[in-house]
Amino acid sequence: MxxxxxxxxxxxxxxxxxxxxxxxxxxxxxxxxxxxxxxxxxxxxxxxxxxxxxxxxxxxxxxxxxxxxxxxxxxxxxxxxxxxxxxxxxxxxxxxxxxxxxxxxxxxxxxxxxxxxxxxxxxxxxxxxxxxxxxxxxxxxxxxxxxxxxxxxxxxxxxxxxxxxxxxxxxxIELPGPEACRKILISSLEALGRSFPAVKQVSSDPIFEEAARLCRGLDGRRIRKIIPTACTFSKQTALDPNRLTAKDILLAVQHVQEEMTARGKKK
Ligand SMILES: Nc1ncnc2c1ncn2[C@@H]1O[C@H](COP(=O)(O)OP(=O)(O)O)[C@@H](O)[C@H]1O
Ligand SMILES: [Mg+2]
Missing domain, CATH: 3.40.50.300 (P-loop containing nucleotide triphosphate hydrolases)
Incomplete structure (x- = not known):
């Protein structure tokens, strides 16, 4: 394209x-x-x-x-x-x-x-x-x-x-496909990892892959917001994003998807 x-x-x-x-x-x-x-x-x-x-x-x-x-x-x-x-x-x-x-x-x-x-x-x-x-x-x-x-x-x-x-x-321009979703998440993680190096390991966790798969149907801007959202599930992680886990990311994607579904139903 x-x-x-x-x-x-x-x-x-x-x-x-x-x-x-x-x-x-x-x-x-x-x-x-x-x-x-x-x-x-x-x-x-x-x-x-x-x-x-x-x-x-x-x-x-x-x-x-x-x-x-x-x-x-x-x-x-x-x-x-x-x-x-x-x-x-x-x-x-x-x-x-x-x-x-x-x-x-x-x-x-x-x-x-x-x-x-x-x-x-x-x-x-x-x-x-x-x-x-x-x-x-x-x-x-x-x-x-x-x-x-x-x-x-x-x-x-x-x-x-x-x-x-x-x-x-x-x-x-279509919504990102599965590979693009994963790449966008990885790229946000890398950006965070430049300031908070422990974050870089998160992408090797199998749960991260699950989170990436679940991004299907989201647009690129939404996906770029997943990583910062994932840092908000505990005050400790917000204070020190080095604490971010793959599970936080999965949770963030689930929240966004649930919210999208709820909004879809309202319409
Ligand atoms: N396919 C994609 N790959 C990588 N990043 C994307 C993709 N789609 C959107 N983004 C990111 O989402 C954000 C919003 O993109 P933008 O170009 O403003 O979208 P649009 O103009 O279609 O509303 C940017 O940070 C962009 O990098
Ligand atoms: Mg635009």
Whole structure:
């Protein structure tokens, strides 16, 4: 998956300057969708770094992050202006001088699905903001072939279909599989072990493996919280995390899973 993403990012810079847009319409947009905590933002950041490493020959890449909600929370009537200003002026100026990768995190706030909004319930400003984004993306795609947007979304169903159709690649990021769950736990343990060395032994306990298996169905962010949670079952361990045991970790996973089940039932 990572290699496919990287290839798409690289292709953006090798292909777009060379081919006719009318025949091969690439917009320079990659969209990562998936549940919260599945690693989309981290992946997008990593992708920007890896792509600029692979494409060193193109010169120094500029990496920008846009938090769309800071634009759309602007006072009524201002969103459209803020977006036009950012995409049409700021980003366009940067992209005239060097290759640029822009992260549009949680893009659903910026390119909201107009078909799902009623004009009464949603300020017309949001409609205009979405229109402005689409128009600017088209302009940027024509003007700058050395520009790549990596967009992420927790709610792809809330994104306007016209934005979706502009994405050159839409990739769904799934919950971590069994091996990934284990790796995330190990990586958190290692991080704790750098300050509390006794913790490192915990991963060789068979109970640790049981805990890792039980992480199934949890997202990466939840799993990263397991180890700190496991340190809270006794005051002594909270005072000295060197005391952490595999059993504490198992208990922490069980608690999280139980809580998830209880919440699922409530729904
Ligand atoms: N598959 C994964 N492998 C390793 N870490 C992950 C994974 N998924 C999520 N994480 C971790 O969870 C945290 C939240 O990830 P983030 O990229 O913010 O998720 P998202 O943007 O999808 O909500 C980060 O600390 C990230 O390292
Ligand atoms: Mg995110």
């Amino acid at each position: 990572k290699s496919r993403l990287l290839s798409q990012a690289v292709l953006n810079f090798t292909l777009r300057p060379q081919v006719d847009r009318a025949e091969i319409p690439l917009h320079g947009v990659i969209l990562l969708v998936g549940s919260p905590g599945t690693g989309k933002t981290s992946l997008a950041r990593g992708l920007a770094t890896r792509a600029s490493d692979v494409l060193k020959g193109l010169g120094n890449f500029l990496y920008l992050e846009v938090e769309p909600h800071t634009l759309t929370s602007a006072a009524l009537g201002k969103s459209q202006k803020a977006i036009s200003e950012l995409l049409g002026n700021t980003i366009s100026e940067f992209a005239s001088t060097r290759p640029v990768v822009v992260l549009l995190d949680e893009v659903e706030t910026l390119a909201s699905d107009r078909s799902k909004m009623s004009l009464e319930a949603n300020p017309i400003d949001v409609h205009r903001a979405t229109d402005a984004v689409l128009a600017q993306l088209d302009q940027l795609a024509i003007k700058h072939t050395n520009l790549l947007f990596i967009a992420t979304s927790n709610f792809p169903e809330a994104i306007d279909s016209a934005f979706l159709s502009r994405a050159d690649l839409i990739m769904t």
